[in-house]
Amino acid sequence: MIQAASSKELRELFNRHLEQTKDHATRVEMILQALGEGAEGEKCTGMASLISDLEQLSQGLSHDVLDSALVSYAQRIEHFEIATYGSLRDCAAALADSDTAMHLQNTLEEEQDADRQLTNIGRTINTELAKQEGSGAKTEIPATFVEPATRIKPAA
Numbered sequence: 417m418i419q420a421a422s423s424k425e426l427r428e429l430f431n432r433h434l435e436q437t438k439d440h441a442t443r444v445e446m447i448l449q450a451l452g453e454g455a456e457g458e459k460c461t462g463m464a465s466l467i468s469d470l471e472q473l474s475q476g477l478s479h480d481v482l483d484s485a486l487v488s489y490a491q492r493i494e495h496f497e498i499a500t501y502g503s504l505r506d507c508a509a510a511l512a513d514s515d516t517a518m519h520l521q522n523t524l525e526e527e528q529d530a531d532r533q534l535t536n537i538g539r540t541i542n543t544e545l546a547k548q549e550g551s552g553a554k555t556e557i558p559a560t561f562v563e564p565a566t567r568i569k570p571a572a
């Protein structure tokens with residue numbers, strides 16, 4: 417996703433979040449080690465499906481439309497992670513494992529921050545796309561990455 421991004425801000429965010437994600441993986445490994453569990457697990461099919469969908473969708477898109485798609489799919493991935501870390505934090509808290517809950521909370525907050533930054537970058541990218549659309553430039557944003565709520569037409 418980093419190499420596919422044209423926007424400097426998006427590439428920088430992807431790079432920063434990649435480094436955070438390495439820290440997240442280390443935290444999860446520490447948590448599992450403290451619980452006496454191994455870090456090997458099954459591949460997440462939900463996440464793999466998102467990445468596969470993005471790879472198929474991105475074929476032939478112009479760079480600015482691709483950036484918009486990258487933001488949309490990166491946010492889907494972040495929301496997946498936010499739901500997972502939030503649930504795990506709540507489980508740890510319910511089990512009175514405050515250290516684990518704290519580590520998961522820290523990760524959750526970093527995921528939420530990445531999501532907020534993606535929202536801001538996405539708004540800039542999509543505003544530019546809308547200006548191009550208004551000028552008659554052809555953008556053709558595929559409906560497959562437009563969130564259902566944005567497809568609702570306002571009442572006339």
Ligand SMILES: [Fe+2]
Nearest residue numbers: 494497527530
């Ligand atoms: Fe993330």
